[in-house]
Amino acid sequence: MDGEYDKIGKVEAKISEWLRAKFLKERLLFSEMAELVLESLKPLSGYFNGTAEGETALLTLASRMFNDCEGAKHLLLWGLPDQAQLVIRDIIECTLLFRLFLQKPKTAKKWLINLAEYQPGDVYVKLLELGVDAKEYSLYGPLSHEGHSNLLASLSHVQEKEVEQGMLCTVHFGSARTPETEYFVQQNFLMLLFLIHIALKEPLAELYYRHSKSDVFEVWYRKVDNLIPRLESLTDEITAKPAFGTSKVDPNIQELVMKKMRIEEFKRRLAGGGKLL
Numbered sequence: 001m002d003g004e005y006d007k008i009g010k011v012e013a014k015i016s017e018w019l020r021a022k023f024l025k026e027r028l029l030f031s032e033m034a035e036l037v038l039e040s041l042k043p044l045s046g047y048f049n050g051t052a053e054g055e056t057a058l059l060t061l062a063s064r065m066f067n068d069c070e071g072a073k074h075l076l077l078w079g080l081p082d083q084a085q086l087v088i089r090d091i092i093e094c095t096l097l098f099r100l101f102l103q104k105p106k107t108a109k110k111w112l113i114n115l116a117e118y119q120p121g122d123v124y125v126k127l128l129e130l131g132v133d134a135k136e137y138s139l140y141g142p143l144s145h146e147g148h149s150n151l152l153a154s155l156s157h158v159q160e161k162e163v164e165q166g167m168l169c170t171v172h173f174g175s176a177r178t179p180e181t182e183y184f185v186q187q188n189f190l191m192l193l194f195l196i197h198i199a200l201k202e203p204l205a206e207l208y209y210r211h212s213k214s215d216v217f218e219v220w221y222r223k224v225d226n227l228i229p230r231l232e233s234l235t236d237e238i239t240a241k242p243a244f245g246t247s248k249v250d251p252n253i254q255e256l257v258m259k260k261m262r263i264e265e266f267k268r269r270l271a272g273g274g275k276l277l
Contacts, residue, residue, distance in 0.1 A: 079175030
């Protein structure tokens, strides 16, 4: 049995060694955002007169949202960006429902007690009717497409290089340690950070504002605002990188990668004319 533990230890040590100097800015931003998320949820640790069931539904949903963020982060750091996209998509669904429950507590009660399910598209339409602009929904379509078994959802582990005999195609099993995979990891980190920041800036801020003192809320909200320049800078840094570094890749694969990542669309969505939100 000790030998099996040794094998596990060696594999985990290799992964830790690879991660030690990777994605430091992304990991730091994530940690700071996660701390702010947990602080914003403190009011949900108790019950409030007349809204106990609604608050319980929000807490349950917030827990799923937070754990999705942690799960996506770990998948990304293991070099599995395609698999992380499924979890990132669920963060959008949680955020949409969280917005709806804040506006209509009776809906939260129905979700909690009757196991009611709400389709993301229907929730988005309902939020529009309530005057809520759920920005996160703009990412739902692309993530839904790539959540299925197709080539665009598998490109981070396909590597093509030009050799004397032509093009050499390498398909990686398990987490990959290639520049191409790193590129996809960073792109998905941007989506993850973007979604967390939206949640902090809007639905979680609304929740925290309702149940905290104004001066406490203002301190917290300034911390959320202070993340914007760093997130914008990281966005410019990552999206300026080529997908394949200096290696020569089949043009068809390159075209598919650019289609998948939607670089210009992502920049426009994230920057919004110089402002993140």
